[in-house]
Every structure is written in C-alpha cells, then in structure tokens.
Amino acid sequence: MSSDKHEASNLFCDVCSAHIPNETTFQQHLNGRKHTRNVERIKEWSDAAKRSIYVGGLKNIVAVELAIADYFGQFGKVKNITIDKTFKQYAIVELESEQMAHTVLAIENPLLNGIPVVIKARELKDGKHVNASKEKSHQKQSPIDEKLWQKLLDCKDLDDQILMLHDEVKLSEEELHVRDLICKLLQSALHEAFPDCTLKPYGSSVSGFGTQGCDLDLHFEYTSIHPDILHEIKMHRDTENDSSNSTVGEEITSQEIIAAVGEVIKQCVPDCHKIKVISASRFPLVRFYHKGSNVKCDISLSNKLAVVNTTYLQLCCKVFPMLKPLVIAIRTWMRHWELAGGVHVNGPRLNNYAVTLMALFFLQNTGRMPSLKAMVASVSDTPVLIDGFDCTLVETYPVCEPKGSLGDLLADFFQFYSKVEFSKAVLNARSACYQTAQTEKEENPTGRKFKYGSLNVQDPFEVSHNVTGNVTERHMQNFYRQMHNAALVVKMRKYQHRAMHVSCWGILALFIDHHKKQGDSEASVPNPAKSNAYAFDVKLKPDASEMHQGDLPKAGGYLVNILCDVFAMDCQVVDAEIITNAPMTESAQVAVAMETFPIKAKEELHKHEVATKKRPADSEDCTFCKRAKVALDRSDATTHPINLPCQLKCVAKQRLWQGRRKARRRLVQKGKADFLDLERKVSQLLLSDLVNDSTHGGSMQQQLNTSCSSTDSCGPPLFSFTTDVKQLNETALRLLFRCTSDDGHSDYVNFVHHLEMFLPNLLKKCVAKSDDGGQ
Numbered sequence: 001m002s003s004d005k006h007e008a009s010n011l012f013c014d015v016c017s018a019h020i021p022n023e024t025t026f027q028q029h030l031n032g033r034k035h036t037r038n039v040e041r042i043k044e045w046s047d048a049a050k051r052s053i054y055v056g057g058l059k060n061i062v063a064v065e066l067a068i069a070d071y072f073g074q075f076g077k078v079k080n081i082t083i084d085k086t087f088k089q090y091a092i093v094e095l096e097s098e099q100m101a102h103t104v105l106a107i108e109n110p111l112l113n114g115i116p117v118v119i120k121a122r123e124l125k126d127g128k129h130v131n132a133s134k135e136k137s138h139q140k141q142s143p144i145d146e147k148l149w150q151k152l153l154d155c156k157d158l159d160d161q162i163l164m165l166h167d168e169v170k171l172s173e174e175e176l177h178v179r180d181l182i183c184k185l186l187q188s189a190l191h192e193a194f195p196d197c198t199l200k201p202y203g204s205s206v207s208g209f210g211t212q213g214c215d216l217d218l219h220f221e222y223t224s225i226h227p228d229i230l231h232e233i234k235m236h237r238d239t240e241n242d243s244s245n246s247t248v249g250e251e252i253t254s255q256e257i258i259a260a261v262g263e264v265i266k267q268c269v270p271d272c273h274k275i276k277v278i279s280a281s282r283f284p285l286v287r288f289y290h291k292g293s294n295v296k297c298d299i300s301l302s303n304k305l306a307v308v309n310t311t312y313l314q315l316c317c318k319v320f321p322m323l324k325p326l327v328i329a330i331r332t333w334m335r336h337w338e339l340a341g342g343v344h345v346n347g348p349r350l351n352n353y354a355v356t357l358m359a360l361f362f363l364q365n366t367g368r369m370p371s372l373k374a375m376v377a378s379v380s381d382t383p384v385l386i387d388g389f390d391c392t393l394v395e396t397y398p399v400c401e402p403k404g405s406l407g408d409l410l411a412d413f414f415q416f417y418s419k420v421e422f423s424k425a426v427l428n429a430r431s432a433c434y435q436t437a438q439t440e441k442e443e444n445p446t447g448r449k450f451k452y453g454s455l456n457v458q459d460p461f462e463v464s465h466n467v468t469g470n471v472t473e474r475h476m477q478n479f480y481r482q483m484h485n486a487a488l489v490v491k492m493r494k495y496q497h498r499a500m501h502v503s504c505w506g507i508l509a510l511f512i513d514h515h516k517k518q519g520d521s522e523a524s525v526p527n528p529a530k531s532n533a534y535a536f537d538v539k540l541k542p543d544a545s546e547m548h549q550g551d552l553p554k555a556g557g558y559l560v561n562i563l564c565d566v567f568a569m570d571c572q573v574v575d576a577e578i579i580t581n582a583p584m585t586e587s588a589q590v591a592v593a594m595e596t597f598p599i600k601a602k603e604e605l606h607k608h609e610v611a612t613k614k615r616p617a618d619s620e621d622c623t624f625c626k627r628a629k630v631a632l633d634r635s636d637a638t639t640h641p642i643n644l645p646c647q648l649k650c651v652a653k654q655r656l657w658q659g660r661r662k663a664r665r666r667l668v669q670k671g672k673a674d675f676l677d678l679e680r681k682v683s684q685l686l687l688s689d690l691v692n693d694s695t696h697g698g699s700m701q702q703q704l705n706t707s708c709s710s711t712d713s714c715g716p717p718l719f720s721f722t723t724d725v726k727q728l729n730e731t732a733l734r735l736l737f738r739c740t741s742d743d744g745h746s747d748y749v750n751f752v753h754h755l756e757m758f759l760p761n762l763l764k765k766c767v768a769k770s771d772d773g774g775q
Contacts, residue, residue, distance in 0.1 A: 015039055049122050051098045053105060056090045056118035064088055067113050076100040092122060143169075143335045144511060157498055158407035158506045165332060165507065166325035171210040178293045179205050179216050186218070186299070189268040190261065193229045194222040199299070202310040204352055208317040208324050211331070214352075216290075216297045219307050220261060225252075229260055254301050255279035261299060262286040272297075305462050308391045309353070312372065312460065316360060319397050320369040326409050327359045329507060336511050337482045339475075348470040350455075357429045357457055357467060362416050364432030368409075369400045371432035372460045391461050410507070411490035418487035422455050422476065430460040455479070486510055498536075532739035534752045537732050538760045540767050544730040548771050553641035555733055556725050558676070558766045561639050562759065563650055563723075566679045567751075568687070570651040573642060639770075644733075645726035649740075652718045654690070655747065656683050657754040663689075675765045719744030719751075735759075 011020040013029060015038045020026040029035055058064050065081055072078050072093055080094040095101050101121070110119050144152070148168055155161040171179075179201070187199045203217035204210040225233075233256050262277040271292040278285050285300040300306070317323050331352060334340035340350040350358075364371045376392045383390045404412070425434035435458075448464035450456075454476040455468040471479075489495055495509045504512055540555055541547050564571045663685045667678070720741040728734040737755075739748045 015042065048094055051096070051101045052092055052094045052122040053101055054090065054118075054120050054122050055093055055112075056120075057116065058083075058091060058112070059089050061113055061115055061117075064091065068093060071110075071112050072104065075104055142511065143332050144508075149508065152506070152508055155498075155506070158496065159405050161506045161508070162325050162329050162406045162410065166328045169211045169328060169332065170324075171205065171212060171214070175212065176205070176210075179295065182216060182290055182293060182295060182297065183218060186265065186269060186297075190220070190264055192268070193226050193260065193264045195224050195226065197222040200307055202303075202307045207310045207313040207356075209313065209327050209331075209352065209356060211328065213294075216295050217306070218297065218299045219303050220258075220299050220301050222257070225257075225260075229264075232263075233257075233260055254284050258284040258286055258299075258301050261301075262288075265299075304386050305389065305391070305459075308386065308393065308461055309459070312393060313356060315375075315393065315395075315397065316369070318399070319375075320363065320400050320402075322402050322406055322409060323359070323363070323369075325406060326413070327356050329406075329410055330359055330413060331355050333486070333510050337478070339479055339482060348472060348475065350468060350471065354457055354467045357460070358417070358427070359413065361427050361429055361432060361457070362413050363409075366403075366412065366416065368403050370397070371430065373431040387462075389461050389463065407496070407506075411495070414483060414486040414490055418483045426450075426452075426456040426458050426466075428458050430458065430463065485514070489514065532745065532748070533736065534738075534749075534756075535734065535736040536756045536760075537728055537734050538763055539732040540764055541731045547731055550641055551767050551771070552727055552733060553643060554639065554770055555763050555767050556642035556644055556646060557639045558763055559723075559725065559735075559759075560642065560648065561676060562679070562762065563648065565676070566683050567652065567656050568654045568683060570653070572649045574647050574649060639766075642725075645724065648723040648725065649720070650723065651720045652744075652747070652751065653716065654687065655718065655751075656686050657751050657758070659686060659689075660758075675762060675769065679762065717741070717744075719748045721748060733763075 011023070011026045012018070013020060013026070013035065016029070016035055018029070020029050055068065061067055064083055068081055068083075068091055069078055072095065075095070077096040078093060079096060082092045082094075084090050095104065104119060105121055107119065110117055144165075148165075151168065152161050152164055155164050183199055183201055187197070190197050190199070198221050200219045200221070201217065202219055204214045205216050230252075233252060236259075237256070258279060259277050262275055265272050265286065265288060266275050271290055272288045273291050275286065275288040278287060283300045283303040283306075285298050285303075287296070287298050289296050331340060334350065334355055338349065340352065340355050360369075363369045375394050375397055379392055379394060381392075383392045385391065402409075425436065428435045450458070450464050451466045451469045453466060453469045453471055454473045455471040456466055457468045459465040459467050489509050492509060494505045495507075498505060538555070540551055560571055560573060563569045660679075660682055663682045664678075666685065667681060719739060721737055721739045724736040724738075726734050726736075737752050739745060741748075
C-alpha cells in the first residue's frame with residue numbers, strides 16, 4: 001500500500017509521491033486524509049482493472065462502441081467502454097463483476113460483427129511504476145536549457161539578456177494562431193448544444209505573459225440550451241436521484257452545465273483526450289488535453305472576474321511596456337527555485353497570476369506606474385459590478401516613462417521584496433499599498449471573508465480573494481531565503497556587467513546556487529562542469545577616429561609587459577610576430593618574448609635591501625616600515641608591439657594581485673611617474689614584503705637566498721594559463737583566458753577577476769601615453 005525509501009535521510013510515500021522528513025511525520029501522513037483518499041482511489045482502480053478486459057483488432061469495425069455494447073451486453077451489464085480515440089484499434093471494457101470478466105475471457109475465437117477480435121485480461125500495472133514516473137517528472141529541472149543558456153551568455157548586456165529570455169520563451173505567432181483555432185473549433189462544436197454560446201480566452205495566452213506550453217483558459221457563456229441536451233441533463237439527474245427527490249422545473253446547476261460541456265467535447269471534438277470535469281472548484285470547469293497541438297485546455301463557467309483581470313493586465317502592458325520581459329524573467333527565476341509554477345511533490349507554489357500581481361505591486365510602490373485605483377479615479381460613470389465587486393476599468397491610459405533599465409528593475413524587485421514583512425500585512429493590488437485586516441474589511445463591500453495565510457496578496461477586483469492563499473509556511477521559508485539570496489546576487493559585479501566568466505554572468509547569476517559547497521552536485525545549471533574559461537574586452541579609445549595606427553599591436557605588447565613585469569610571470573608569445581623597428585635575431589626575439597622579471601626583481605630588491613639593511617626601523621626610507629616611502633625612477637624597459645591575433649602562454653608563481661592597493665598607498669612619486677613603472681614598483685614592494693615575511697631571522701642576504709633558491713622565478717608555479725588576444729573591433733581587444741593546470745584554480749579565478757578590473761584602465765593609459773610621445 002505504501003512504502004518508505006531512505007533517501008538523504010528522508011522517507012518517501014509511494015502512494016502519494018511525497019517525501020516525508022521523519023518517522024513521526026510519516027505515521028501522521030499515513031493517517032491523514034490525503035493518504036487515505038489515495039489508498040481508496042488506488043483500490044478502486046485495482047478493482048476496476050480486475051473486472052475489465054482488453055479488446056483489440058477493432059480497426060475495421062463500424063460503430064465500434066455500439067457493437068461492443070451489444071456483444072458484451074449478452075453476458076451482463078457493461079459499466080464503461082473506453083476506446084482508443086485516435087486510431088480506434090482497441091478498447092478497454094469495464095464489466096459488472098470479475099466473474100463476468102472470467103466468463104468473457106473463456107470464449108474461444110470471439111467475433112464482433114463477424115470480424116475476429118482479440119480479447120484478453122487487462123494488464124494491471126504496479127502503482128510504483130506510475131508514481132516513479134510521476135516523481136521523475138517532478139524532479140528539479142531548470143527552465144533554461146543549455147541552448148538558451150548559451151544564447152544568454154552571448155548577449156551584449158544585461159538588458160539584452162532579459163529581452164532575449166522573453167523572446168525565447170514567449171508564445172510565438174504560430175502558437176497563438178493554433179490556440180485561436182482550438183477556440184474556434186470548440187465553439188463550433190458547443191454551438192450545436194448551446195446556441196449563441198461564446199468562448200472567450202483569458203489568462204496567460206492572451207494577457208501578454210504567455211510562455212511556451214502554457215494552458216489555454218476559456219470562459220464559457222450561454223443564453224440557451226438545445227432541447228436534446230436539456231433532456232439528457234434531466235434524465236441524468238433522475239438517474240442519480242430518486243424520483244421523489246426530483247422537482248419538476250428545478251433550475252439547472254452550473255455543475256450540470258459544465259458536465260454537459262464535457263460530454264459534448266468528448267463526443268464531438270476530435271483529438272481531445274483525458275477529459276475531466278471538475279465541479280468542486282471555485283468555478284466549475286472541464287479540463288482536457290488537445291493532442292494534435294499539445295495544448296492543455298480549461299473551460300470554466302461563471303468566471304467573468306478572470307476575464308476582467310486579463311483585460312487589466314493587457315492594459316498594464318500598454319501603460320508600462322517593460323512589464324512583459326520583467327514578469328517573464330521573474331516567473332522563470334521563480335520556476336527555477338520552485339517558488340512558482342504549480343503543485344508538485346514539494347508542496348503548493350505561487351501561480352503565474354500571483355507573480356504578476358507582485359510585480360505590479362512592486363512597480364506601483366516604487367512610483368514607476370499607477371495603481372488600478374489611480375487609473376479609474378477619473379472615471380465618473382456608474383461602477384461596473386460583477387458579483388458585487390467593482391470591476392471598473394479604463395480603455396486607455398498614458399504610457400509611463402521607464403525609470404531605469406530592465407536590469408535595474410529586476411534588481412530592485414529582489415531588493416524590494418527581500419525587505420517586506422509578509423506576515424504583518426496584506427499586499428493590496430488595487431490601491432498598491434500595505435493594509436491591515438481592519439483596512440481589508442473596510443474595502444471589501446461584499447462582506448465575504450478574506451482567507452489569510454503565510455502570504456497575502458489581494459486580488460485587485462475580487463478583493464475577498466487571496467491569490468496566494470495556498471502558500472504554506474514551509475514554502476514561505478524557501479521564498480524568504482531565495483529572495484534574500486537574489487538581493488545579494490544583484491549587487492555583484494557579474495550581475496551588473498558583462499563579465500569574463502563564460503559560464504555565468506548577468507541574469508544567469510540568479511540561477512546559480514552560490515552557497516553550494518565545492519564538490520556538491522549542481523542540478524540548477526544546464527552545464528554542471530566547472531568552467532576555467534574567462535573572457536573580457538578592453539576598449540582603448542571611445543571612438544575609432546581617436547585611434548592611431550598600431551595602437552592595438554602596442555596594447556598587445558603592453559599586455560606582455562604587464563604580465564611579466566608587474567605580475568612576475570613567465571610569459572611566452574606564440575603564433576605571432578613581434579614588431580620591431582630594427583632587425584632582430586631569433587634569439588633576441590625569444591628574449592623579448594620570454595621576459596625575465598623575477599631575476600631582475602631579485603637583483604633590484606637585493607641592491608635596495610643591502611643599502612637599507614642598517615637603517616633604523618623608523619627611518620622614512622625603510623622598505624619594510626609600515627608607511628615606507630620609495631622613490632620611483634623611470635624604467636628602461638621597452639615595449640614591442642605584437643601582431644594580432646596571438647596567444648600567450650603564462651606561468652604564475654607569485655600572488656602579486658593581492659594587496660596592490662595598500663602597497664600603492666605606501667609609495668610617494670617624485671614627479672610624474674610612468675604608469676607601468678609605478679605598477680612595477682608596487683610589485684617590487686610586494687615581493688620585498690613576501691621576502692621579509694618568509695624568514696623571521698638571519699641576514700637580509702640569507703632571506704633572499706632562502707626565498708629565491710628553489711627556482712629562478714621565486715617559488716614553484718601556482719597555475720598556468722593561456723591568453724588568446726585578438727582584435728574585437730577598431731578600438732578594442734578581446735582577451736580569452738584558459739587555465740591549463742590542474743592545480744591552483746581558485747588562485748587563477750582570483751587573478752583573472754583582478755585583471756578584469758585592473759587591466760583595461762592601465763592599458764588605456766599606456767597606449768594614450770605612447771600616442772602623446774611616451775614609450
């Protein structure tokens with residue numbers, strides 16, 4: 001009946017497809033209504049399957065259902081006949097009893113209208129298989145697949161990413177046309193049973209927030225009923241009730257009407273499968289699946305308020321054009337973190353309408369667009385009332401000028417809701433304000449009770465309805481956590497700017513679990529493999545007219561100097577030629593390509609330390625004093641332009657990207673020093689500090705010997721990498737870094753992050769100085 005599986009210290013109920021945290025809760029679950037109801041339902045299915053038979057070979061039989069009913073009716077009562085609606089090749093026939101089923105199965109060579117058919121017992125599938133597939137379908141899957149992830153990576157900026165996401169997931173023109181055809185097909189079929197009836201689409205499909213795979217919601221209205229349909233409804237009522245309880249002329253209920261609609265669809269509309277009448281919901285509806293178009297449809301009755309809501313959302317999209325991509329981005333993020341998107345094994349979630357109202361509430365509270373109350377304030381006509389609720393709307397309203405970019409709006413959304421105390425107030429989506437329980441009662445003219453919950457968002461029209469009333473306390477804990485995490489992510493540089501990290505930047509940073517420990521499996525991103533590729537662009541001049549001939553090759557040469565002289569790296573230029581004014585031998589070119597900064601640095605450092613060894617600790621010129629002052633002289637190093645594109649092979653042996661700002665403040669420049677030379681001196685100062693810290697005793701010469709004796713580059717390699725340098729356009733370079741070593745990945749990431757901030761400004765200054773006549 002039920003079983004438990006120990007997975008990640010949790011119990012799992014096969015019957016309900018639910019994860020249970022502990023034994024005590026599991027026992028409570030077994031005694032609960034949901035589990036009991038599911039057990040009873042499974043028993044009913046099992047009993048029905050035992051008295052059902054499979055009938056195959058029906059392809060050439062005319063009027064299959066009548067033929068089956070006549071043939072099996074001679075053995076007893078036939079309770080139900082389910083025919084393969086698409087190909088009509090087989091049927092499942094439910095008989096009155098198991099004994100009747102055994103009698104039918106004992107027949108040899110059965111003939112149906114003279115045509116041989118196959119009759120066998122219906123195979124009873126184990127419930128575990130059904131639930132296992134259901135559980136698998138509920139496993140966390142990112143709404144952004146690998147293809148879309150790559151497209152978002154290639155966008156030029158954050159706003160472009162949000163617009164790209166909207167364009168990729170929204171309903172296409174073809175899908176909208178298919179939904180329109182389904183609506184017309186259904187209306188033509190229902191028109192025979194309900195003359196002058198109308199089917200009006202509402203919800204995501206027409207509000208402007210529809211995404212691929214969303215349901216088609218239809219509102220059904222009628223004024224008259226065909227006599228035959230009316231007779232069938234009354235006959236069904238008499239069958240269900242005793243004649244003594246049936247009243248002549250009794251009014252037909254909405255449940256009976258929606259059941260008749262479901263029957264018409266079942267009999268007259270092709271390609272409609274899994275037709276289910278749900279009469280116990282707030283608004284009775286019939287739900288089915290249109291196989292040809294792969295669209296799920298809901299036809300509801302007496303749901304005029306939903307149509308008004310859709311009209312309001314359409315108006316909001318016109319008033320604030322940035323609303324559509326903003327809402328799509330928020331919905332996608334909430335679906336990824338299991339905050340919205342339907343009821344699954346982890347409990348109820350926010351529906352899409354609630355997410356849209358929360359986005360509107362945010363925009364209205366931050367002064368970006370008017371509230372519904374402000375929109376209709378100028379309407380002097382009599383209010384439009386539906387079920388006692390004020391549903392007055394305006395047809396047009398002036399367009400609101402956007403305040404900030406799409407990226408700013410999305411960031412502000414997370415910042416806004418990370419500070420809201422949902423437990424203390426109701427989000428009034430009509431007047432765009434927080435309100436208490438007392439205020440809610442004053443604004444609810446119908447007197448209907450507002451259902452309070454863990455999250456309270458009031459419908460702008462049906463003010464007694466809490467659109468988030470299904471949200472549980474457990475769901476809210478996840479909601480709070482993800483909102484606060486997102487509020488931190490949007491402050492990161494990799495969210496605000498197109499970053500070098502090829503696997504994640506901009507809006508994609510919101511879909512990464514930044515708290516996941518290293519080594520944990522990552523299920524939230526399409527490509528879980530750790531990426532070691534980084535890229536960023538360096539723009540040298542604002543406009544191409546300001547560029548001089550050879551500026552880009554000069555920038556490549558300065559890049560080599562920076563990596564070698566400033567960061568003490570072994571750097572080799574490959575796949576490119578070094579440009580010089582005079583002929584150079586092959587050995588000279590290699591000497592230029594292979595910089596020897598570490599050896600030079602040690603020599604300079606040794607001379608400086610010997611000269612200052614006997615100075616007092618409080619001397620103004622002491623290198624190792626906390627506030628040391630070092631005079632800077634112009635370097636004699638030369639920079640050789642490099643033809644592009646090229647590749648640099650580099651080995652890092654010192655963490656000279658750490659502490660540079662503090663070291664730079666310790667230097668006092670005499671005159672106007674060279675930018676590159678200043679950074680060289682900063683590196684020398686950092687190296688001297690490293691030497692001083694490595695040994696706490698002995699002479700300075702012993703310290704130098706100790707620190708530099710292992711290799712010629714002052715220590716073992718931290719990591720190695722390659723840098724592809726190419727011309728992006730007339731004014732910019734593109735740099736692509738790839739780590740080529742197995743160790744030191746964290747150092748490599750920190751270095752390239754530092755380089756993204758440090759390098760562009762320094763290269764621009766070096767090239768500008770060169771254009772002015774400097775080196």
